[in-house]
Amino acid sequence: MNGIRIAPFLLASMACAQTTFHFTEKPGPHAVGLKVVEQYDTSRTYRPATDELGKPLTGERSRPLQTLIWYPAQSTSEKAMTVGDYAQLAATETSFGKPDLSPDWKEWIDGIKPTLKDAMWARRDAPLTAGRFPVVIYAPSFSSMSWENADLCEYLASHGYVVIASPDMGTTTRDMSGDVAGVRTQARDISFLIGYAQTLPDTDMSEVAVAGFSWGGLSNLFAAARDSRIDALVALDGSMRYFPGLIKDSGEVHPEDMTLPLLFFTQGEISLEDSERNHSGPSQTGPNALNAWTHGDLITVHDLALTHTEHSSMFQRNEDIWKGYAQAQKGDYSREDGIIGYAWISRYTVNFLDAYLKHDATALAFLKKTPAENGAPPHLLRVDFRAAKGIPASLESFRAELGRLGFDHASEIYSSMKEEKPDFKLDESAMNDWAYHLMQSGHLPEATALIKLNIQNYPDSSSSYTTLGEIYARSGDKQLARENYNKALKKDPNSSEATEKLKELDAPAPVSK
Template sequence: MRLVFVLLALVVAPSGAFAASNFTRHNAPGPNAVGLKVVEQYDFSRGYRGETDVETGKPITGERARPIQTLIWYPATKGSGRSLTVGDYVKLGVTADDFEHAPAERGAMQAKFAAAQVATLPPTRAKAELAAPMSARLDAAPASGKFPVVIYAPSFNAEAYENADLCEYLASHGYLVIASPSFGQASRGMTTDLEGVEAQVRDIEFLIGYAHGLPRADTSRLAVAGYSWGGLANAMAAAKDGRIRALVTLDGSVRYWPNIVKQSQYLTPARVTAPMLYIAAAPKSVEDTAADVNRDQSFLAKMKYADLYKVTMYPYVHANFSVMFGQRLKGDYGAYDKDELSIANGWVETYVLRFLDGYLKGDGAARAFLDMPVAKTGAPRHLLAIDVTKSTGAPPTRAAFAAELNRVGFDKALATYQAFKTRDPGFEIDETELNRWGYQRLAAGDTHMAVGVLKLAADLHPDSWNAFDSLGEAYAADGDKASAIAAYSRSVVLNPKNANGEAQLKALGAKP
């Protein structure tokens, strides 16, 4: 893996002559200083650019593997590293997927890019925003210890630093936060389809793997946070990876793209068991809501096997969840003023921190806070609302079914299967899977388990000659000759051409 560490230069220097930033931090940072490291690396397991540029048609030169610009916020020792401004973050966007520029060329590109991001602001305000100081210090010496890991997945086509304020805040409270940009499968442009979001899922998976190589990362305590499109990708990642222990979703698209949830097939409530904090924008009117966004389609409404905390921020529209772009670098704040939005952001940070402390650090007081009515949290009552739904227990999955059989006995397979079906009518293990499972147990020498599984197959499929043929083999291996004969006999009745069944009956001393 080729790593390139970027030394940032100031876009503009802070100056007391400039107006203040429109964003005000209301929460004091945690006890840790914060460091930032920027790593330019590639996921060589995936391609990114084709042979020619999709816009110019010119041949592509240089590395064609997927670039992963990686930002790492971490607890640091005080006084080390170089201070950063908003402008230092913003200019990272210009080379987010192209690392092969000489320093002089890169500097000119970055300055131009940063200026473009504030082009709609009055000049004084633009300077103030770019010069606003941030908490992190570049390449600061890391603090000792190991820290829980939070992977941050940005919104549609957004930069890794879109919520740098939140990432810094979490790092100050003892978290290691890692983010990369939201790019499409084969170009910087993200696409609103399954291929696009799965590209971001793969990025999350890459960052989880990368975290395992960091000496300060405690990957046994892992969460994934995501905003908008990233709040669909993080749920999909959790459906595939049970190591993810918590999900933070900032007005996530898991709520707004039911068609992609359906297309994925694997993003189901039974596979998302990590607790979720979903912080939503103010609800839209019925007239403004898409026809396919309703309770019947909602993934959140179907979640049963994970604790779900839904916090609605009434001052927020969707864009406000990115502090960097929705609040710092934007001039229009809608129906609320900048100070009200800054206060709201403080409560977003509070809920995110309490949620992660509760589920990754085992903090009982933090868990209790999440269950409090808004009136008891100290938040203004008009600011937010919270709705809590607790898990109904372990989901009825294939893995959970095996665990339950291990507990109660494989001879109780049918009753256990029926109990799982009662809990979730969609639970099913087809005959082919049961047959494969049974033969795996036979090959491992677990003949009693094999009998239980293959008898379940025969019970569920009483007209299947193959199910009874397999069951006969399991009984014979388990030393139950009478039951083996009965199973093979039933198989031959169902399929008189079953030559194997007839041969096995003869070998057992029975008439076909």
């Protein structure tokens, strides 16, 4: 350069000024395939019965779900996807086979124009590789496209995961609504995709995780509250952090009762002023989901360099996003730091999934190490690992603990739940029915343990004494059976069931001929 030596810090500054997003992680052992499936959830109506002019609407009215599936594939010489190839999918998200790109989408794609020719890893319709792989459902951010984190999805597929995503859409419109109904709609999409994954030949449905960015990191919580097939959650600066009021208003989502492992990425530290500003409305007011997450392992990765938007690789590619970067920028971190930070998001995500879906001890050890021990730049990350403790106070957890420790520990398990949640009480009718079914199937000691606990909790329960009497009768102890039938009648003199059982007990045995 004509003998002029440019200072290293100036070179770095110039490089940052010209940087566009590029994924820096190396692929895993598998090639990556991509299938795009245009399907409908016929259990839900998406389009109204009439059009804008009030005329009957023709064609399919069910909910359209353009579904992207990234998967471990055989190597092929076919051309790899480009960023532009992904962008073209926006035109047919809801109009299958009929491209219809809205002005807003055209503007958005113009923002990523400098990277449209950049090669990705996936190859369309590449042959499947042999084997079955854990499933990851990816839930996009508010009203966003399914491929907003295509780099992460491809990366996971290269490491042996089948990753499935569909766009984030409102109940009856392409735009999501910022309310409980909207979250539930995306949660239902997640469950629909899990059901679809079950039809694929290369999925291991015993291991399922859901990863979501922003709004998708709230919807995956709603989905997990209702769908027992979900084994782990990943939230990329998830909105469970920003909209606790929606969790509270749902009435069905209880983070304090959840036992799933959760990997939660957060943008750089938020000031008290910003926190106050972000929690001023009813949807922002409610209990902190992360504080309540005590019964499942919680790994919190503080992305010190990243803004909220930088948790999406496609958003990092959009030059329009960077026009307002100065307002959201963390300290003097640069776009290059965002690229490095995204690589660490991917690395932590694959180790989390390997630890909890593939049960890899090395991956779990990675999560428990400090970022410096894992080779991360110390100024980019802070990681907290909080191991699960205790058990949630619920009938489901009570059953699981009985299976683990034995029914002779029923009273002890219940007492520990009461210590954690003093107002918790096992339902009398459910316990009585459970004990009765155990008795019917010959599990008399287990039935006895349950019904005695039920009597302890509901000492005036006539039906529980009747059930205990029948258990003793079946075990051949007529004296204890009679005592408990009489206790049932003392609690309820009109109990026809206890009266009949006493008659049966005292009836003479039939004479054999």
